[in-house]
Amino acid sequence: MSAADLLPRNATDLERGLADVLSRQPAVPLGIQRDPYQAPAEMLPWLAAHHGVRLWFDDWTEARKRDIIAHHAGVHPGYPGERLGEMVGTRLGLERYLDYVDASILHALAYPAPFVIGDHSVGSRRVNQGAFTADYLVSVTLTEPAQSFAVGASAVGDAALAPPSSEPVNRALAAARAAKSAATVVGCYFDKRIALTSGDAPSTADAPLTGQFKDRLELSA
Incomplete structure (x- = not known):
């Protein structure tokens, strides 16, 4: 016996149909x-x-x-x-969400940031850093497209000039949006490399060439 059999005689076809469906075992x-x-x-x-x-x-x-x-x-x-x-709205939450898109946090600055020598700060708050904001330096892995341009290598066609896909960056941004609460402002930096300066050279003999880069491991003031 189904639930439809228990309905009154004046039950509509819709009611009988719903009763029959709801009484079935999934x-x-x-x-x-x-x-x-x-x-x-x-x-x-x-x-x-x-x-x-x-x-x-x-x-x-x-x-x-x-x-x-x-x-x-x-x-x-x-x-x-x-x-x-x-x-949502916590640093740990952001770390977890980023992990699902194969990204990670390298460095973070959150309000109120402590005074650091060399930073432009007043008291315990960095100048121009908005209240209740957090800046995250996020690392993602980009993959060079097939037949991408390389110095010294021959390449033909538009594929030679194709840049790496921005999809990993877009997914990391999606993860950051998922991890943030409505009242949270998050700034994400997807630039892991910065230009070398003269101060980065280990010695005069080993001075870096113009245009070389090093990994960015922390956010600057």
Whole structure:
């Protein structure tokens, strides 16, 4: 007997149809449907929306999709009890979100920043640094396109001048937006290299050539 059989005789066809559908046993048990690591792959987008996942890319691996859902649900085995959605607006939350797009924080300056010799500061606050803002130097990995231009190498066609894809940068920005609360302002710097100066030369004999660079490891004042 289905729920439709219990309806009064004057029940409409719509009511009988709904009762019949709602009384059926689901093909996949509800407990499995809600488990990020057991749910069928086609249900993952629904499960992500159910748990309020803020960062999602369709071309992610299935394992990564399951992990971020589990992280929002508080059942990620690597972060027991940690709910990613509750960490929005924190530095740790940003670190977690960036990790899902293969990016990381190299350095951060947050208000109120402490006085540092050489920085233009007044008291404990850096000059021109907005109240309650945080600046993050974020590292992403760019991949040179096939047949990209290289000094000394021959190249033909437009592919020779193609720059690295900006997709890793765009995804890191998406992660930063997902990690920030409505009341938070975040400035992200995606420039890991800075020009060498004379002060960077280890010795006169080993002075760097003009145009050489070094890795940027921290934000400047």
